[in-house]
Amino acid sequence: MAQELLRKTYRVHGGDFDKAGEKAAEIKQVLRDLGLDPSLVHRSVIVAFEAEMNVVMYAFEGTVTLALTEEEIKLEIADEGPGIEDIELALTEGFSTATDEMREMGFGFGMGLPNIRKNADEFRLVSEVGVGTTVFATVRLDSNA
Amino acid sequence: MRLSAIRDILQCEVLVGEDSLSMEVETVVASDGMSEILAFAHPGALMITGLTHIQSIRIADIVNVRAVIYVRGKRPDQKAIDLARQHNLPVLTTRLGMFDTCGILHAAGLKAGI
Numbered sequence: 584m585a586q587e588l589l590r591k592t593y594r595v596h597g598g599d600f601d602k603a604g605e606k607a608a609e610i611k612q613v614l615r616d617l618g619l620d621p622s623l624v625h626r627s628v629i630v631a632f633e634a635e636m637n638v639v640m641y642a643f644e645g646t647v648t649l650a651l652t653e654e655e656i657k658l659e660i661a662d663e664g665p666g667i668e669d670i671e672l673a674l675t676e677g678f679s680t681a682t683d684e685m686r687e688m689g690f691g692f693g694m695g696l697p698n699i700r701k702n703a704d705e706f707r708l709v710s711e712v713g714v715g716t717t718v719f720a721t722v723r724l725d726s727n728a
Numbered sequence: 729m730r731l732s733a734i735r736d737i738l739q740c741e742v743l744v745g746e747d748s749l750s751m752e753v754e755t756v757v758a759s760d761g762m763s764e765i766l767a768f769a770h771p772g773a774l775m776i777t778g779l780t781h782i783q784s785i786r787i788a789d790i791v792n793v794r795a796v797i798y799v800r801g802k803r804p805d806q807k808a809i810d811l812a813r814q815h816n817l818p819v820l821t822t823r824l825g826m827f828d829t830c831g832i833l834h835a836a837g838l839k840a841g842i
Contacts, residue, residue, distance in 0.1 A: 601807065604786035611790060621771075628790050629766050689762035689779045698767050 585652035589613075592648045595638045597664065600688065603639040606647045607632035613649065614656065623722055626702040627656045630720045633695040634660035640685050641665065642715065655704075656722040666712040674700065674708070729753060729838060731795055731818060734774070737832055738822040740797060744809055745818025753794050755841025758830050762787050769793060773841030776829055780804040785811045785819075795819070799826045 591613065593606040611628040615621075631647060638645035642664025650657040667673045674696050681691025696718075700706045703720035710716040732749035735742060742749070757769040758776035762783055765775060771792035777784055780802045788796050789811075795818040798804065803821055804812075812819045822829060 601782055604783055604790070608786060608789060625771070625791070632766060632787070632790055633763065687779075688781045688783055689760055689777070690783075692761050692763050694761070694763035694767060698763055701767070 585654045587650050587652055589617075589651040590648065591650075592646050595635055595645045595647055595662075597639060597641070597643040597645070597662070599639055603636055604632055607635050610647070610649050610658075614651075617651070619656070619724070623656065623724060623726070627658065627722045629702045630658050630699050630722070631660075633698045634658065634718050634720070636690060637695055637716075637718075638662045638664070640681065640690065645715075654724055656724070658703075658720045658722075659717065660720075661715065661717040663715045666714055667708070667710040667716055668712055670708055670710060729836060731774075731820075734797070734833065734836075735820060737836060738797065738820075738824055738829060740820035740822045743803065743819045743821060744812045745795065745816070748795075748816070748818045751794060751818070754839060756830070756833055756838050757793065757841045758826060760826075765793075766791060770841040774833075774838070776826065776833075778802055778826060780808060782808040782811060784808065785815070785817065788812075788817055789815045793817075797822060797829065799824060799829050 610631045614624040642662035645662030648659040676697040677693040679691045679693035685691045704723045705721040707719040753774040755773040757773045769791040775793040775796045785808045798821040801823045
């Protein structure tokens with residue numbers, strides 16, 4: 584396994600809509616300051632943003648962890664929340680359990696998880712109902728999707 | 729097309745970035761769906777939306793759009809304006825609706841940035 588050059592963990596609070604996306608913006612700054620390819624930064628930040636939004640919208644508490652190796656950008660978003668009963672359904676574009684409040688903010692189009700999967704080279708979602716959900720996503724430094 | 733010319737044809741009020749209106753934009757992304765903008769916006773596009781929540785500014789920053797125009801006379805709150813100022817992101821508002829805004833910009837030669 585490639586050695587980690589950097590690891591940062593950010594806390595995310597469920598329901599805090601004013602701050603939602605702040606951690607993704609910080610991650611963008613960190614990755615940009617490292618001089619990484621803008622398209623890789625772009626894809627990583629979309630992953631981070633959508634996953635952070637999901638924590639804010641659906642969970643109680645969570646963390647966004649960014650890790651960088653010589654080969655890849657790794658994002659791990661873990662939450663304590665209701666979990667996902669049917670993962671395949673949740674990954675279907677257009678499916679959403681968003682509330683009216685979330686839809687009024689322009690979310691809840693059923694694009695969040697599909698957006699994460701589309702922008703990641705590797706994607707894994709683990710969830711337990713009543714416990715929480717963890718998303719693992721990797722963007723390879725030699726990729727350019 | 730210069731942002732100052734866009735301001736004129738859409739009769740916009742400039743909320744942030746009065747001194748940045750000489751910048752050029754060539755493409756536009758227009759949507760009230762934040763995930764849609766995240767998924768499809770080209771970096772450097774002009775973003776048009778009717779949603780003024782602070783997330784609209786965060787997303788504009790994340791996808792590197794060049795400026796934001798709110799339609800239907802919408803105005804963001806102070807927190808959103810402060811965030812836009814922090815990111816040097818010009819923010820304008822027009823009384824026109826989404827359809828007219830897009831029609832006018834399309835007729836003026838701007839292309840889809842989605």
